[in-house]
Amino acid sequence: MDRETELDVVLRLRAGDPEAFEAVYDEYRARLFTFLARLARDRDVAEDLLEETWLRLVSHAERLRPDTRLGPWLFAIARNLFCSHCRSRLLDDGHSAGAIGLWPAGTPRPSPFEQAVASDLERRFERALAALPAADREVLLLVVVEGFTVAEAAAVCEVRQDALRQRLSRARARLARELGALDTRVKSS
Amino acid sequence: MSDVDVEDDSILAALAALPVHEADPRRARRTRSRTRAVLRRRRSRRFLLTAALRIWCRALEPVVVCSAGAAYLAAVIRLALRLYGS
Numbered sequence: 001m002d003r004e005t006e007l008d009v010v011l012r013l014r015a016g017d018p019e020a021f022e023a024v025y026d027e028y029r030a031r032l033f034t035f036l037a038r039l040a041r042d043r044d045v046a047e048d049l050l051e052e053t054w055l056r057l058v059s060h061a062e063r064l065r066p067d068t069r070l071g072p073w074l075f076a077i078a079r080n081l082f083c084s085h086c087r088s089r090l091l092d093d094g095h096s097a098g099a100i101g102l103w104p105a106g107t108p109r110p111s112p113f114e115q116a117v118a119s120d121l122e123r124r125f126e127r128a129l130a131a132l133p134a135a136d137r138e139v140l141l142l143v144v145v146e147g148f149t150v151a152e153a154a155a156v157c158e159v160r161q162d163a164l165r166q167r168l169s170r171a172r173a174r175l176a177r178e179l180g181a182l183d184t185r186v187k188s189s
Numbered sequence: 190m191s192d193v194d195v196e197d198d199s200i201l202a203a204l205a206a207l208p209v210h211e212a213d214p215r216r217a218r219r220t221r222s223r224t225r226a227v228l229r230r231r232r233s234r235r236f237l238l239t240a241a242l243r244i245w246c247r248a249l250e251p252v253v254v255c256s257a258g259a260a261y262l263a264a265v266i267r268l269a270l271r272l273y274g275s
Contacts, residue, residue: 025221031209047216050216051216054223054224055224058228062231122207150192150193172198179200
């Protein structure tokens with residue numbers, strides 16, 4: 001969606017036009033779902049959060065600024081919903097309030113897409129990505145997979161641009177280490 | 190478009206090439222119908238609000254006109270009395 005179309009869609013969304021919503025839905029549904037599923041490592045959670053993201057869009061549509069960039073806006077909503085989900089899961093798990101951080105600790109789970117991928121290369125990358133901490137995963141997903149600029153990704157993650165660049169470099173190094181570790185495990189087995 | 194050079198980095202390039210996936214079609218249909226319902230409710234609420242506001246303005250219009258007319262007349266009479274009064 002080019003910028004001119006996007007501005008027009010935002011205006012129509014503000015007016016409550018269902019066709020504008022359909023255009024945004026078609027453009028972002030698979031991208032948002034893939035982002036959420038890789039972030040949450042759980043299809044069901046991703047589908048719940050995706051539905052909530054769309055409901056947030058339609059209920060906040062009238063208050064969108066005319067120059068809103070829909071991609072970063074939607075990914076920020078999806079990411080914030082995932083953070084809230086993590087916090088509520090920590091509470092459900094009986095952790096003390098003081099232990100609540102942004103991202104839950106825990107043993108890495110496999111990516112929901114590992115079974116579905118076509119090639120070994122994709123499977124390796126899905127597995128290595130799933131093994132990273134969520135804070136690293138989100139940066140890689142936003143900048144590398146989604147192609148957001150550093151400024152846009154920093155706005156989505158609510159951090160400064162230099163902090164995001166550091167996170168990106170750290171995440172890339174961790175991903176390389178995970179891929180190396182995976183190769184070592186495959187060779188030794 | 191990202192300002193990070195992905196092409197020159199084989200790891201990042203492979204990551205960028207990972208495919209996108211679709212959500213469960215049944216869930217997608219449910220999401221669509223729920224969001225449509227929200228949009229419909231918002232549109233009908235806006236329609237009702239606009240209609241109510243229009244009716245209220247129409248009802249108030251004669252009162253406003255009469256008040257403005259009376260105020261104008263009073264001002265003219267006051268001016269006339271000041272100019273030509275004893």
